[in-house]
Amino acid sequence: MRDTVGLIVSLSILLATCLLATLIGEFWTGVLARCVTWMFLAISFTLAYSYANIPSVAQATVFGAGAYAVIWAAPAIAGNIALMLLASMIAGGAVALVFGLLVLRMSHSGAAIGTIILAVAFSMLGNAAIGLTGGTDGLPLASEAFHLFGIPITAGPNIGMLLLGAVLLAILLAGFWYISGRRIWRIVRAVQQNALRAQVLGYNAVAYRIAIYVISGCIAGLGGGLYALVSRHVAIETIGLSMSLKSILWAAVGGISSIYGGPIGVLAIQLASEVLLRWTVRVDLIIGLMLVAVALWLPQGVMGLRTRNANWISTIKQWRRT
Amino acid sequence: MSFSRRAFLQSGTAAAAMLSLPAVKVLAAGTSGDPIVIGHQCELTGWDSATGFWRNMAATGMCDWLNQNGGIAGRPIKLVTVDTKSDVDTGVNQLRKLILEEKVDFVIGSEISSIALASSKVANEHKTLYMTMSTSEATTAKANAVPYQFRMNTNSAATAAGAARKYVDLVGKRWTTLFADIKWGQSERDWWQKGVAAAGGEAATAVALPVDAPDLLPFVAQLDSSADGIYIPVLNALQAIQLLRSSGYAQKIVLAGLSFSLFDYRELGEMGEGTFGIETAPLLLKDMASPDMENIYKALGIGADGIWAENGKVVGGSMLLGIVQSLGFLKANVEQSGWKTKDDTAALIKHAETIATYAKGPLFPLGDVTMRAQDHQAFMDIYLLQIQGGVVAKYAVAPKDSTIYPADVDLTKG
Structure with missing residues (x-):
């Protein structure tokens, strides 16, 4: 079933973000550009969790694979952004495929633990392979004449990169909206709700779950690639467990069951953090308390408000009738 | 002024x-x-x-x-x-x-x-x-x-250039290094090895310590126990020293550049006795003989013993x-x-x-x-400090000219 309201809300937020960026100066434009790259990560978690039934605590590792792919590929392909982002999607998809094959047979909680182990293991591997990843110090993006289909683009936290990220995200969201009204998506939902029943009905549940998880990996990888272009420096922290946990928090605040919630969660948490940092260094503590509040009173996230409001309206209508 | x-x-x-x-x-x-x-x-x-x-x-x-x-x-x-x-x-x-x-x-x-x-x-x-x-x-x-x-x-090159010769003469020729596996630690390792070699010493093993290593023991155990001295550019220097001493390493320990700022050396207790450090400033006012530093200490509320009055910690x-x-x-x-x-x-x-x-x-x-x-x-000038009698005191000074190493860039031409 297509969530047209969700699509409109998320596209409106993206549009507002881009319009706002033209008014609020270079620093905030950079903040928003980074937020857009993380929106891909939040969406990828939602997709993995809610549609592939894999509660992946290793999405940042997949995101990092995309980021490092861009860092490594930039000199070889002379700043061709389209090829770099393609490389990041392939890298993200490949890592997700490996992770998916390893954790797919596990139970829901087993898969969560499995992905935690994978995230930690890859983080340690990344730290050990300093020549390849730069370890904790990270690697800078090579200085190239970056271009997209011949149009020069300046890498960095700027309006150009924000627009590029926003356009790609809008295409992704619109694409999801289109697919979600197709028959194939009903099968995905059927597999997600009861894999055994779908299997009995003749659908290859494993293949569907793997395919969705790989797609979520491609999305995370694409976000990572954009992040590398915006930040121009990627360190191993990017692929760490704490980054994965952030992606879960973003998804939870936006609404874990709707991929349209991810962008809202990223903006809410990151902008709140950015503003709070002006007054206190205990931002993480405050964000933590906010999340507890969300978990208690808004378990379906911001997107869940629509259902709640709809329920209230119908209750009021029913009460009036009686 | x-x-x-x-x-x-x-x-x-x-x-x-x-x-x-x-x-x-x-x-x-x-x-x-x-x-x-x-x-x-x-x-x-x-x-x-x-x-x-x-x-x-x-x-x-x-x-x-x-x-x-x-x-x-x-x-x-x-x-x-x-x-x-x-x-x-x-x-x-x-x-x-x-x-x-x-x-x-x-x-x-x-x-x-x-x-x-x-x-x-x-x-x-x-x-x-x-x-x-x-x-x-x-x-x-x-x-x-x-x-x-x-x-x-x-920086790491200057401290090694100034201090390595003094420590080779003082402690011995053979050295082993436990370094943080980040640019700083790697840089300290590289320059220390060059400094020790230039002073006629030998830098034997160098063990990389990942910054997120939960347990230091497997890395400490790899250090060359036959070395005369152990050079330590790591972030968790306090734990490293405690572990080295409790693991039976009795060699002289030299903490790399500015490591005494990472922790309050008094936490080491007797284990810290004799530990060396390479710093740009001594701790005790009497080791500096500088009225200007005395003014700064007074202005910031630091005692002559290097303790900050506000929290009782070593500055x-x-x-x-x-x-x-x-x-x-x-x-x-x-x-x-x-x-x-x-x-x-x-x-x-x-x-x-x-x-x-x-x-x-x-x-x-x-x-x-x-x-x-x-x-x-x-x-x-670089100060070689040592914990003596439970206090970090000045042991020697490496004059600034001895710390100068060749530059590899020339920004004035840009």
């Missing part, structure tokens, strides 16, 4: 400025005009907050002190401190905030090599002078050297000196180059490249500091 308020008020320039600009914002006694805004990209939280605490204390206290004593070029200083959370992503973002939102004129940078590496390029793009606090030589060498970056602290002396000298560099060059606004920073840099020595004085309290124009690196 005098820090006497009376002397400053006697200067005609200041008086004229105050009289001719009645509406200007005066932030502190004896200063007038728009403030010079200094950003401080500091590790207030996260894994490096132990050293960040001292840099924050020093920067805040010294800016207050400067404001009470004439500011810079008669203008008050406004310090804006941001927290990097000891994380590259946050650190760079906070630097951008300092430059783009707070419109800072200068930045005192991060101590963490990864943050410094990424930040110096951002500062250079925005033509903002970045006084790096990182002591990793790699952050200012070759491709990482940028015109808008200066270091008024020592990070080298962190303090790095901040003081960075402010001294800014004060000297702003005043001498006639810097008025950020547009004048390029001219300030050109001027700074002509200054070979900063003479001992209130903001260079431990002696003359040599500035090498080619790579914007300062050289100063």
